[in-house]
Amino acid sequence: MKIALLLSGGVDSSVALYRLLEQGYTDITAYYLKIWLEDELSFLGTCPWEEDMAYARAVCEAKNIPLKVLPLQQEYFDRVVSYTISELKRGHTPSPDIFCNQRVKFGAFYDKVNEEYDKVATGHYGIVEEIDGLSYLRRSPDPVKDQSYFLSHLSQDQISKIIFPIGSLMKEEVRALAQRYDLPNKDRKDSQGICFLGKIKYSDFVKHYLGEKEGEIRELETEEVLGSHKGFWFHTIGQRQGLGLSNGPWYVTSKDLENNIIYVSSSRNILEQKRTVFNVCEPNWISRKPRTDELTLKLRHGPRLNSCRIKWLSAERIEVTMDEGDKGIAPGQFAVFYEDDICLGGARIE
Structure with a gap:
């Protein structure tokens, strides 16, 4: 079996390579995907891609594994960065890592090498299992590291060609290996943040593309002006850090895009702002549609799961009712649905 391994230079993908070798796979080629927008964003800061490459090369040389560098900067900009900018302009909360997986790591990369390899392996935390001829995505047993949220928009064709060598392990087990x-x-420490930004601050990236425009921060309940902000596109629903307001904590509850106003509510009132009902659209089902209306969901990457009920409004729209409210439900964000530990897929919040 011929395997293409995506190697980032980090611990997870490196351990994934060694696990494949331990399992008897020998026909492996490692790929480093170069997606850092060095020409476009170089003046904002540096990306550690040269350091990543050095580690990736050292890992491969130790086992005589060929390593190829595949530049995908243009594909990344066209398929992920442009989406991120467009969503921010609309006042939405984008999820670039979901589309990095769907459109680049298992999209543009597949387009380049798909016919040359039988499987693609990565260092993601998730489990692929075949049942009755279909490939299912299961959550990792490590609830903190589980990456099924970010993998929720893969297709059946994509998921069927994937191997996750460390997907069934806990993070401490990977570190021990x-x-x-x-x-x-x-x-080496784990990388944090959006993959194409490196060490660049997200706010600097947003400023580069959308600029700044001063607007008011108002209290939701009283309309009192509490302060100012530099553009609604810098803020997301549920945010409490970086508002620069006293007598807090304050949370962003809504945005008036036309007038560039951010509305906030204090911690005393935030329980009233938690939502339990919202609609999603354009669902992507990895293997099949839900077999029941009683599901669990994630609204963001992390260990928290919320029980919910779904009601189909049309083939492309679903009403979701959660058992527990959430103050950070934002348009453009994704809700990802589960039956037990099976990740069914996700849909965009309206």
Whole structure:
């Protein structure tokens, strides 16, 4: 079996490579995907891609695994960055990592090498299992590291070609294996944030493309002006950090896009702002549609699951009612649905 492994230079994908070798796979080619927008954003800061490459090369050389560099900057900009900018302009909360997986790592990359390999392996935390001829995505047993939320928009064709060698492990087990394998990057910290930004602040990226425009911050209940902001596109529903307001904490509850006003509510009133009912559209089902109306969901990456009921409004729209309210439900964000530990897929919040 010929396998293409996506190698980032981090611990997870490096351990994934060694796990494949332990499992007897020998025909492996590693790929480093270069998606950092160095020409477009170089003046904002540096991306550690050269350091990533050095680690990736050292990991491969230790086992005589060929490593290829595949530039996908243009594809990344066209398929992910442009979407992110467009959503911010509309006042939405984008999820670039979901589309990085769907459109680049398992999209543009597939387009380049699909016919050359039988499977594509990555260091994601998730489990692919075949049942009755269909490939299902299951949550990782590590609730904190589980990446099924970010993988929720993959297609059946994409998921059927994937191997996740570390998907069934806990993070501490992966770290222990890195030490046992004596990997060159065994003590390297996990990367944080959006993959194409490197060490650049997200706010600097947004400012570069959308600029700044001063507007008012008002209290939702009283319309009192509490302060100012530099543009509604810098803020998302549920946000409490970076508002610069005293007598808080304050939370962003809504945005008036036409007048560039951010509405906030204090922690004393935030329970009243929690929502339990919302609509989603354009669902993507990885393997099949839900077999029941009683599901669990995630509104963001992380361990928290919320029980919910769904009601079909049309083939492309669903009403969702959660058992527990959430103050951070934002248009453009994605709700990802589960039956037990099976990730069914996700849909965009209206």
